[in-house]
Amino acid sequence: MTLRITAAVLVGRAVRVAARLRGGGSAIPGKIAMTIAPNFLEETISRIPQGVVAVSGSNGKSTTTNMLAAVLRAHGLVVFTNPSGGNLPQGIASAVLSEVSLSGRLNADIAVLEIDEGYGIGLTTLLKPRTVLLLNIQIDQLNRFHEPERVVNMLRGVAGAATRNLILNRDDNHLVDLDTKIPASAARSVTFFGADPALIEGAAHGVASAQRFGDSRIAAGSRLAAVTVSSLGPSSAVLSTAEASFPVRLPSRGLHYALDAAGATAAARAVLGQAFDTSLVTTALEGLATVYGRGELLTIGDESVEIIMMKNPASLQLNLDALETAPEQVFLAVDEGTPDPSWIYDIDLSALDHVDLITGSKANQFAVRLRYAGIPVGGVDLDIRNAVKKFLALPKPSRGRKTMILNYEQMMLIRNSLGFKDLEGGAK
């Protein structure tokens, strides 16, 4: 078997080099490695001594994985992780390729892996995570998942795969009692994270958790949390455990980012046990770079451009809720990566007082929505490059910041076209 792994590493790496020279296709090398050695992921990742932490949910996977890896590193662990967006099997395999030895060994104490919901059951069957951290279940990709209940079922399977620790968001309608919906295991401890109820009530749309119908349940928020968000600042929060309260820096404004930090902290606490140190959480999150499009600020010429990613209704709503004032110059780009934008009619867009320019194949549908909400639209230009050029040519805003609201595909395209060439999903 080792020979086969070695072959997979060699060929995968050659493909990786070729793919990078052409400037794309970061998941392809991993796919090829898995074709050569079907057990590529198990053989490499299962040898990591402290096992796998799997992070999943509708929103915040990349941010939280990034936070958790940083916190564990601050505690002295060598962490193997997948770069944001590389959360399908081939993406994880590509990440392995960039670090694995020819014999298939990864130099890591622990793996922290962002896991796509749809591939969650398959991946956790392969990777047998010791720890599972589930963030939220929100209305997301109905074109792909059809109904939120299917996501609930998938994440129930992921939760049930946790052998040691299961960490759940108590403020999520579906996760609050997910531990009672999976086969019990004496070896598995369950902990919760959440936010002070006043913070959730104070947020314009709460945590945007998917509504739950039918079955008997307990109310979101009603579990005792090991880590809570106890206060929230513009880009910082205070987290509390039973023993201590400590400040953390957040990638951007918003309760959702604070909950991501609480989830990462609760997972670190479960993994590290006695070694867990809250001051190291503060240190780790202080020095963290933002993940693409999650509250990221790009510098283009002498201007700063804030990127707001709209992955799904919840992420757009929470990011809009977190705006302090209506942004001065707004660009919107949405394409086929958002096949069914119907959900924009569920979103409260009142945080925007106008949009300057819309592009992408769904641009006209967004213009209709905005106009029905009474929000002025400067115009639509379906030529994406042209639209970006026009927007960047607008006079520098008085508050010094342009705002781009983009779906994932448009974010990657526009980042790339502006010269930010480092790709998500595997290439380093």
Next chain:
Amino acid sequence: MRETVRILHLVPSTLGQNGETGNVMVLTRRAELHGLAVEVLQQEAGDEFPFDIDLVYIGSGPVSAQIVAQPAILEVASDLRQLADEGVPFLAIAAGFQLLGESVTMADGSVLEGAGVFPVTTTVGGVRVVGDFVVESRLGTLVGFENRGSVVEIGAATPVGTVTYGQGNTVESGVEGYWVGNLVGTHLHGPVLANNPGLADWLLSVALERRGVVYPTDAVPELEEIDRYAAEARRVIAAGPLSE
């Protein structure tokens, strides 16, 4: 004669997923921009039924929500049938359309009784169809998004239109929805009225006609702007429809 359009929105707490409430907003905004007042009444389980209604709307949701919504719909089934008999226009979307039909046969074989407003039956199952949806109707091209895990039998009734992209009621039928008299049921999402303002205007004009009021056709700049964007949205979808 009053100038208020009264819209009955059935079970919005359960059947309001994926932007479907946008249809009510579109009807409301269009009527308001033409100078009409609009009152939206929400009908939930246990509410008294308001008969003085000009238009009935029901949205969609997942099967779990459909099951929860069904008793609330059955409570008022005969009232709804009476409104339909009186010619009150209905717009019913997907899960809501199915619940206003005769029955919904679930994947496990159990049968959910419907309100019997639409003489159609639904069977959950078959291949999941997900993608852009283009239908040629008597109002021209209607576009939307199809996300369907069931088939609807409408018998010999008139459909909303002929499918030019997507599946429609069944794999073989080649037609979408049900449109007989003033009753419209469809699986066009989008929400359907957002990108197809002609259908919204038709519903409003039929609703007003019953009261002897003519729906205004004066040019409203804000609606003209919206409708230009909607026409472009239809053009873009119809020119290059995609599915999963």
